[in-house]
Amino acid sequence: RRSSDLTKELTYSSRVQLPGVHPLAVRLLKLMDKKQSNLCLSADVTDSKELLQLATMLGPSICMLKTHIDILSDFTQEVVKELRALADQHEFLLFEDRKFADIGNTVKHQYEGGLYKIASWSDVVNAHVVPGPGDRKS
Numbered sequence: 635r636r637s638s639d640l641t642k643e644l645t646y647s648s649r650v651q652l653p654g655v656h657p658l659a660v661r662l663l664k665l666m667d668k669k670q671s672n673l674c675l676s677a678d679v680t681d682s683k684e685l686l687q688l689a690t691m692l693g694p695s696i697c698m699l700k701t702h703i704d705i706l707s708d709f710t711q712e713v714v715k716e717l718r719a720l721a722d723q724h725e726f727l728l729f730e731d732r733k734f735a736d737i738g739n740t741v742k743h744q745y746e747g748g749l750y751k752i753a754s755w756s757d758v759v760n761a762h763v764v765p766g767p768g769d770r771k772s
Contacts, residue, residue: 645667646663646664646666646667646672647663647664647667649663650663650664650667658757658758661727661757662697662698662727665697665725665726665727666697668725669695669696669697669725671695671696671697672697673695673696673697673698674696674697674698674699674700674729675688675692675696675698675699675700676700676731677689677699677700677701678700678702678705679705679706680705680706680707681706681707681708682706682708682709682710682713683708685701685706685713685717686713686716686717686720689717689720689721689724689726690720693720693721693723693724693725693726694724696724696726697726697727698726698727698728698729698758699717699721699726699727699728699729700729700730700731701717701728701729701730701731701756702730702731703730703750703752704732704750709749709750711751714750714751714754714755715755717755718755721757727757727758728755728756728757728758729756729757729758729759729760730750730752730756730758730759731759731760732752732759732760732761733760733761733762741761
């Protein structure tokens with residue numbers, strides 16, 4: 635059998651034991667095993683109160699919450715502080731769906747600083763590979 639077939643048959647907790655599993659994948663797999671779910675909630679909302687209500691109500695049932703923090707019409711750092719606290723309380727990861735696609739130094743500034751300070755609260759972000767390797771090295 636192919637190794638990909640074998641992986642499909644492994645439990646989440648068994649996959650953690652495989653060689654070379656990234657620490658973030660380990661965290662996610664452990665959450666999935668604990669909650670017996672692989673549910674990721676895509677919270678594409680524009681109101682902070684609604685986002686925090688979703689995290690509060692559904693947090694115990696999800697493994698990851700995907701956000702677009704830049705579409706919140708009433709964004710403040712207090713919102714992400716509360717969101718991070720809810721993620722810690724209910725044990726789910728925060729995934730900011732940014733799709734970074736600029737030169738490495740710009741992506742670094744977007745990730746670490748700016749208005750959203752994504753690196754301070756998000757567990758997962760994504761990036762396009764179109765710009766080249768510079769954004770993945772930042």
